[in-house]
Amino acid sequence: MMWLSPSESESLSLSLSVATRSVAFSLPPAILAAWILTRRRFIGRTLLDAMVHLPLVLPPVAVGYVLLLLFGTRGPIGSWLERLFGIELIFTRNGAALATAVMSFPLMVRAIRISLENIDRGLEEAACTLGAGAFDRFATVTLPLLLPGLLAGAITAFSAALGEFGAVITFVSNIPGETRTLPLALYSALQEPGGEYAAARLAVLSLVLGLGGLLLSEWFARRVRRILGR
Amino acid sequence: MLQVAVARQLGAFRLDVKFELPTPGVVALFGPSGCGKTKTVNIIAGLLAADRGRVALDDTVLLDTQQRIDIAAEQRHIGYVFQDARLFPHLSVAANLQYGLKRAVGRRYVSLDAVANMLDLGALMQRRTHQLSGGERQRVAIGRALLSQPRLLLLDEPLASLDRERREEVLPYLESLRDQLAVPMVYVSHQFDEVLRLATHIVLMQSGTVAAQGGIGAMSLDRHLRSIIGPDAVGAIIDGVMLGQDSASGMSRVRVGQGELKLQTAAMNPGTTLRVQLLARDIIVSTQMPQHLSVRNNLRGTVTAITDDDGNSDLISIDIGGAQIMARITKSATRELALKPGAPAWALVKSVSLRGHSFPAFHDR
Numbered sequence: 362m363m364w365l366s367p368s369e370s371e372s373l374s375l376s377l378s379v380a381t382r383s384v385a386f387s388l389p390p391a392i393l394a395a396w397i398l399t400r401r402r403f404i405g406r407t408l409l410d411a412m413v414h415l416p417l418v419l420p421p422v423a424v425g426y427v428l429l430l431l432f433g434t435r436g437p438i439g440s441w442l443e444r445l446f447g448i449e450l451i452f453t454r455n456g457a458a459l460a461t462a463v464m465s466f467p468l469m470v471r472a473i474r475i476s477l478e479n480i481d482r483g484l485e486e487a488a489c490t491l492g493a494g495a496f497d498r499f500a501t502v503t504l505p506l507l508l509p510g511l512l513a514g515a516i517t518a519f520s521a522a523l524g525e526f527g528a529v530i531t532f533v534s535n536i537p538g539e540t541r542t543l544p545l546a547l548y549s550a551l552q553e554p555g556g557e558y559a560a561a562r563l564a565v566l567s568l569v570l571g572l573g574g575l576l577l578s579e580w581f582a583r584r585v586r587r588i589l590g591r
Numbered sequence: 592m593l594q595v596a597v598a599r600q601l602g603a604f605r606l607d608v609k610f611e612l613p614t615p616g617v618v619a620l621f622g623p624s625g626c627g628k629t630k631t632v633n634i635i636a637g638l639l640a641a642d643r644g645r646v647a648l649d650d651t652v653l654l655d656t657q658q659r660i661d662i663a664a665e666q667r668h669i670g671y672v673f674q675d676a677r678l679f680p681h682l683s684v685a686a687n688l689q690y691g692l693k694r695a696v697g698r699r700y701v702s703l704d705a706v707a708n709m710l711d712l713g714a715l716m717q718r719r720t721h722q723l724s725g726g727e728r729q730r731v732a733i734g735r736a737l738l739s740q741p742r743l744l745l746l747d748e749p750l751a752s753l754d755r756e757r758r759e760e761v762l763p764y765l766e767s768l769r770d771q772l773a774v775p776m777v778y779v780s781h782q783f784d785e786v787l788r789l790a791t792h793i794v795l796m797q798s799g800t801v802a803a804q805g806g807i808g809a810m811s812l813d814r815h816l817r818s819i820i821g822p823d824a825v826g827a828i829i830d831g832v833m834l835g836q837d838s839a840s841g842m843s844r845v846r847v848g849q850g851e852l853k854l855q856t857a858a859m860n861p862g863t864t865l866r867v868q869l870l871a872r873d874i875i876v877s878t879q880m881p882q883h884l885s886v887r888n889n890l891r892g893t894v895t896a897i898t899d900d901d902g903n904s905d906l907i908s909i910d911i912g913g914a915q916i917m918a919r920i921t922k923s924a925t926r927e928l929a930l931k932p933g934a935p936a937w938a939l940v941k942s943v944s945l946r947g948h949s950f951p952a953f954h955d956r
Contacts, residue, residue: 483677486638489664490671491739492694497665501690505681588681588719 365566369559371538372546373566375454379542380522382458384515387466391514392507394466395473417467425531428460432532456533457540461522468521469514476510477503509585513578520574524567543567593618593743593775597634597644597654606630610794610804614649615773619786619807622796622819628779629674631796632745635777636671637664648743648775668696670741670774674748676732678720684731685716691739699740701772706734709771710764726757730764737768744768744776750785758785765789770951783820787828787868788948795819811868812908812917814898822901826870827916831947833863842887842942849912850890854945866950874918875939876907878928887942890916894934897925905930909938 365373394413398406416424432439432450442448450456480503488498526544533540535549547563550556596609606627612618620628633639635646637653640661646654653662653669670691678687692703707713710730715723723731729749736744749765750758762785769776769789780786786793786807793810795802802815810816811828831845831852842853847867856865881889892911900906905925907918916938930936 481677483673483675484679486664487671487673487677487679488690489638490636490667490669491691491735492665492668492696493690494663494665497694502679 368537368546369563369566372541372543372563375538375540376523376542376570379454379457379461380519382455383461383465383522384469384519386458387462387469387518388511388515391466391469391473391518392511395470395477398470399474399477413470414467416464421464421525421527422531424463425460425528428456428463428528428532432456432459450533452533452536452540454533454539457529457542458522460528460532461525464525464528465518465521469518472514472517473507473510476507476513479510480506509582512581512585516574516578516581520571520578523570523574543570592647592649593777594645594647595631595635597631597641597646599630599634599639599642599644601630604799606634606799608794608796608799608801610801612775612777612792614775616791617769617776617778617789618792618794619790620777620779620794620796621783621786621790621816622781622802624781625798626796627799628781628796629747632671632747632777632779635743636669636745637662637667638671651742668740668742670736670739670744672729672732672736672744672746672749674751676728678723678728678731678735680720682720683716684712684718684720684723687720687731688712688716688735688738691735691737695738695740697740700774701737701740703738706737709767710734724757725753726760729753729761733764733768737772737774741774744774745779746776747779748781750780750782758782762788766949783824787866808915812915817900822904822919823872824870825906825917825919826868826873827914828866828868829914829916830950831865831867833859833861833865835861840887843947845947847911848890848892848914850892851888852890852940852942852945853887854942854947856947857949859949863949864951865947867945867947869916869938869940870944871906871917871919873940873944874916876909876918876920876924876928876930877937877939878930878934879937881937881939884939885941886939888940888945890938890940892916892936892938894930894932894936896932897930907936909936911938 398410430436434440434443434451439450450459484502485498488502493501524544529540529542530545535541535545543563543566547560550560550563592614593612598607608631620631622628630639634641641654641656643656644654652660653667654660679690688703710733712730712734715727715731750761753761766788778789790807793807794804795815803810803813807828811826817825829847831847834844834846837844837853840853843856845852845854845865845867852867859865890911892909894907895910896908898906900919904919904921907920907930909916909918918938
């Protein structure tokens with residue numbers, strides 16, 4: 362892209378890459394969590410609900426710090442991941458994706474949950490009487506009807522992931538080309554003397570991205586509603 | 592044979608029903624709203640758990656709480672037509688129909704083409720479900736259930752959400768379903784005219800239990816039925832055989848019992864069996880051979896019973912030779928005519944108050 366400087370386009374593509382990975386990481390567990398919270402009644406459900414929403418109310422820096430403790434090279438999960446799979450999260454873009462995934466997880470679960478609550482259970486019963494087993498019903502009835510919610514959730518989470526700052530900088534630091542996403546680049550620009558112009562350009566870029574995401578989400582929702590005739 | 596004997600406690604409501612249906616046949620679960628009809632079919636389908644009981648269809652036990660048998664709903668192969676159709680909104684009509692067909696196991700007794708023909712679905716195939724009218728939705732729902740090749744078809748007030756015209760539009764399809772496929776049906780309804788058109792057996796339900804049950808002929812004279820449908824809708828439902836057209840009047844001549852009725856029907860071949868309802872309030876009783884009357888129909892018979900109806904009138908049961916009919920007359924008329932069991936009587940009924948529906952003979956036998 363000609364009208365972006367090399368470092369700007371690097372931050373942009375890194376942000377897109379991190380946000381994409383983030384959505385890919387969090388989508389399956391978000392579907393699972395939304396499913397459990399809507400369909401199952403069990404002791405500890407309220408606690409699970411609170412846990413899912415925790416990132417919304419915690420300071421992002423605290424989330425980053427907890428991730429550092431758990432997934433750092435000496436952390437219980439981090440050391441295990443590195444030993445068994447050679448996966449390193451700290452100071453990497455996958456780590457940045459994990460941090461943004463955790464932060465945007467509640468948004469995703471919320472969107473899927475609303476959609477799941479609106480699905481007529483009667484349709485699943487009908488599928489059941491037509492011979493569809495539990496997994497079959499989920500794949501052929503629930504999931505397609507969930508699609509609007511999944512898309513809305515994914516796009517919201519993607520947009521939120523593009524803007525995540527605190528958890529990312531705490532967990533994976535601010536390394537150009539690896540973890541310096543748009544908001545981190547913006548922050549760095551502001552730290553440098555005379556960086557206002559660069560910061561303004563990055564702010565405009567973030568604005569365009571965010572707006573694009575919201576418009577895209579609305580367009581998808583309308584299209585799906587039309588297909589389903591609602 | 593479908594055997595159902597199940598119990599379930601739901602809050603303050605207690606469901607405890609037991610009935611049997613010879614197959615093939617159509618049993619109507621009939622009763623006021625909230626008497627447990629839908630819960631009963633949900634237990635048969637496996638969508639609602641029973642506290643205890645047994646459901647068996649021919650040799651297959653679907654549920655037996657004592658033997659700890661409880662076949663999952665998706666493996667029962669029971670078709671279910673819901674009151675609200677429940678078509679899949681993300682699929683076309685064709686894909687809805689194929690949903691059950693793809694998952695059917697065992698012998699396929701009805702094809703997509705046959706169902707599309709029987710229910711006139713050809714023109715709807717590529718539509719989306721929200722483009723269908725209420726009647727069309729129910730026809731698709733019926734087709735979808737049938738194509739899953741069910742051993743039993745449950746229909747839960749499939750016409751309740753339709754207006755009168757749409758109901759009349761769908762009813763003939765249900766009749767042809769009954770006549771062309773030998774699939775047994777459980778039909779939930781609180782509209783007696785639907786029961787009259789479709790059912791071979793009636794299970795009368797009241798507040799969670801079975802008040803009475805039996806073949807439709809016998810049940811049409813049941814006092815529990817009267818309490819549900821009201822005195823004006825009570826009347827004998829009897830089987831008749833089409834004899835032919837009366838050339839002078841253009842009316843159909845139908846043999847019932849030892850007598851003959853003239854009534855307006857749709858065109859039918861001689862020999863066709865049909866079902867006739869004679870409303871008790873429309874029947875005049877005479878102790879002599881009537882003459883000089885405009886009434887076209889008089890059936891000769893013998894009084895078999897006189898029962899009090901509502902304090903002011905009596906129900907007179909008359910055997911017309913192999914069939915029972917019932918007349919409602921005032922108590923003073925009973926006294927003046929000196930009616931008593933064993934006395935000869937003529938039952939008079941106006942042709943215009945009779946309705947006959949074609950109904951194949953293999954039922955009710």
